[in-house]
Amino acid sequence: MSEEKEYVIAIDIGGTNLKADLVDREGNISDFSYTPSHASEGREALLQALKKIISVQMSGGKKIVGIAAGSPGTVNNSTGVIDYMQAHIPNWTGMKLGEFLSEQAGGIPSQIDNDANVIALGEYWKGAGQGAKCLLALALGTGLGSGLVVEGKVFHGPFFNAVEVGHTIVSPDGTNVACSCGNFGCAESFISPGKMISRAHLSMQVGVPSVLGGYPKLTIAQIQERYKNNDVPDFNVKDMVDHYEDDFLCKRLIDDCMKYLALLIYNLSKCYDPDVISLGGGMFKSADFFLPKLQAQLDRYYVSPDLPVKYKIKVSELGDAAGIYGAAKMIWDYLDSKRS
Numbered sequence: 001m002s003e004e005k006e007y008v009i010a011i012d013i014g015g016t017n018l019k020a021d022l023v024d025r026e027g028n029i030s031d032f033s034y035t036p037s038h039a040s041e042g043r044e045a046l047l048q049a050l051k052k053i054i055s056v057q058m059s060g061g062k063k064i065v066g067i068a069a070g071s072p073g074t075v076n077n078s079t080g081v082i083d084y085m086q087a088h089i090p091n092w093t094g095m096k097l098g099e100f101l102s103e104q105a106g107g108i109p110s111q112i113d114n115d116a117n118v119i120a121l122g123e124y125w126k127g128a129g130q131g132a133k134c135l136l137a138l139a140l141g142t143g144l145g146s147g148l149v150v151e152g153k154v155f156h157g158p159f160f161n162a163v164e165v166g167h168t169i170v171s172p173d174g175t176n177v178a179c180s181c182g183n184f185g186c187a188e189s190f191i192s193p194g195k196m197i198s199r200a201h202l203s204m205q206v207g208v209p210s211v212l213g214g215y216p217k218l219t220i221a222q223i224q225e226r227y228k229n230n231d232v233p234d235f236n237v238k239d240m241v242d243h244y245e246d247d248f249l250c251k252r253l254i255d256d257c258m259k260y261l262a263l264l265i266y267n268l269s270k271c272y273d274p275d276v277i278s279l280g281g282g283m284f285k286s287a288d289f290f291l292p293k294l295q296a297q298l299d300r301y302y303v304s305p306d307l308p309v310k311y312k313i314k315v316s317e318l319g320d321a322a323g324i325y326g327a328a329k330m331i332w333d334y335l336d337s338k339r340s
């Protein structure tokens with residue numbers, strides 16, 4: 001008689017949505033459940049959303065042996081506690097998330113980690129980082145997330161703050177680009193699509209002309225939500241790409257993004273000696289546009305013929321699913337370590 005097939009619940013906690021899925025030992029996923037995360041409303045609203053999505057996953061009658069989630073913030077993978085989260089999720093700091101997940105799923109083992117670490121683990125397991133000895137995964141979105149997987153394990157650092165490359169400072173002087181972390185000149189401020197859009201708005205507010213100013217205006221509700229500002233045109237990085245050749249501001253912001261991304265990649269390659277660097281985020285759907293520009297910026301740095309570049313830059317293969325794969329891998333690895 002064959003044993004009943006086992007699954008884990010994998011959850012990706014995002015600022016806007018929760019995603020969850022049942023994943024088997026081989027890494028087969030099905031259709032995600034999505035529900036609004038209500039994260040900006042704070043801890044209680046987010047916990048209610050988590051309860052809802054977990055109960056959906058539990059309702060199918062499958063044999064579920066573990067549960068895991070990736071969350072924004074400084075996530076203590078050892079204690080299962082959110083050690084620190086900025087104001088984006090009110091009261092999330094101090095949340096015993098691991099314990100909560102176990103309780104909601106009937107007492108099964110749980111694991112949690114930082115969302116970018118989980119994405120990196122997902123890319124290592126089933127995506128662009130398969131087979132890598134040292135994978136550096138960068139995720140360009142609202143911010144710049146990053147994770148490092150060495151010999152199959154996420155590198156956390158003793159305080160679970162390692163590899164926060166988005167908040168490394170790449171422009172200490174001559175910039176007024178403020179970062180959500182409180183500093184100025186962080187890599188994220190130049191590289192993430194979210195911050196590129198903010199920089200475009202700020203530039204236009206002080207009079208830099210751009211075709212972006214002619215884009216349809218956001219609604220009042222959208223304006224209040226985004227910038228609490230009047231008359232904000234709605235555009236994204238794809239629009240900047242469309243106007244790269246004919247608009248000074250679009251070209252400048254994209255060139256800055258590639259310049260600082262290349263600087264970051266160069267420096268990180270010296271720190272970690274990765275064999276694969278994966279780039280995730282919707283903007284790399286236009287990889288044919290961005291990758292040659294990135295390479296041109298990387299080519300500005302001298303490389304000794306005796307010490308050639310060996311790492312490969314790859315575009316993420318898992319897209320939105322990376323966090324689900326990574327959460328599943330995290331809990332399967334944990335279960336394996338307990339069984340052996």
Ligand SMILES: [Zn+2]
Nearest residue numbers: 167179181186
């Ligand atoms: Zn920062």
